[in-house]
Amino acid sequence: MNKSGWIGIAMALLLLAGCSSPKVSQHGQISPDEDVIEGGLSSNDIRTMAEKMGPQILSIPEIANNDGVTRIAIAPMKNSSRFIIDMNIFMKKLRLELSRNSGGKLRFFSQNNGTGTRNTILKNRQEEEISAALDQLAEQIVNLPMVQNSAQPIKMAILPVLNVNFVKMNVDSFAAMLRSKIVERANGKILFLIPGAEQGADYYLTGQFIAESMKQEGIVNLPDYINMMDERIKKGESLDLYDESPASVGNNNTGNQLNIVNGDLRGRYPSLFNQLQLSANLREIPNVTKKFNAMLVKSDGKLAVWEKMITLEKKITDGTENANFILSGEISGLSKRDGRKQSDYLLMTMQLVNPVSNEVLWEDGYEVKKSSQSGTVYQ
Secondary structure: OOHHHHHHHHHHHHHHHHHHOOOOOOOOOOOOOOOOOOOOOOHHHHHHHHHHHHHHHOOOOOHOOOOOOOOEEEOOOEEEEEOOOOHHHHHHHHHHHHHHHOOOOOOEOOOOOOOOOOOHHHHHHHHHHHHHHHHHHHHHHHHOHHHHOOOOOEEEOOOOOEEEOOOOOHHHHHHHHHHHHHHHHHHEEEEEOOOOOOOOEEEEEEEEEEEOOOOOOOOOOOOHHHHHHHHHHHHHHOOOOEEEOOOOOOOOOOOEEEEOOEEEEEEEEOOHHHHHHOOOHHHOOOOOEEEEEEEEEEEOOEEEEEEEEEEEEEEOOOOOHHOOEEEEEEEEEEEEEOOOOEEEEEEEEEEEEOOOOOOEEEEEEEEEEEEEEOOOOOO
């Protein structure tokens, strides 16, 4: 072989070497489309997948033909491969691709970052909304015809506010705030009796707290507990943390201690007071919509002559109940190994689902197979 032939071979080898080795800058940076480690998924796969699937999602009729905004909730991706991977990176890259090219037609929900700060902001706003609702309620009571048309000041008494299925509210404080707002606006047309007094009142002002829930929410009512303690004192029963009753067939005291009192088998189970001390579920503040139904009752006939329902607090949600679609995905893997040699076939699938009908509106996948000489670890 002549000299020019050897030169050609050498140049070809140099070119091949340049193509196979990533270009590393003097600061150690390489292109996101390149990888210095063989095997497994790479950044190039993530970018390719997002650039491929993004336009497909934007082109489905339900999104392309929608003149308004389409809202998408992100479901956690499932990892069925052997690799330990940060699954959020796939959805984040695809979401960025969609947001960049949708022209504002797509909206996503913040389902992770900032949740605590958002809840704090919403709770602070709820306090302002409660004050505004009380202002509105007081204004309506003052402007009732029975108040405005009366020649003499209307005398009102505050009756205890009841809780229907929600019990963690400071009812006395709430009633005091409402009473003060009424007095501010009444200009002497409404006078309140001192707390606890009822004699001589023209009307009773009372109401009910209501939670939009099918179960009892929050801590057990203190009046209920006081009445229960009162009954036990009258019967001469112990106020111990445990109630004692004769054991019976089919009781539900499984796992509780049993003792014998004067030859009588008795079961020991936690009393209501003990439940209040130990049960976190009874002490937590329920996240439900809370309402108040105000009632004005005629003192002589005990008939409610006026009622008004107001919302005190709204249930705090993450907003995904307004989602038009759910975007979900999964990584599946098929791996083979022979000594230090191994190969991995990886399939990344994405789905866009209608949350109401559960129909899959769109689905596609990205597949890749890679080999390596040792295991790949993601961090």
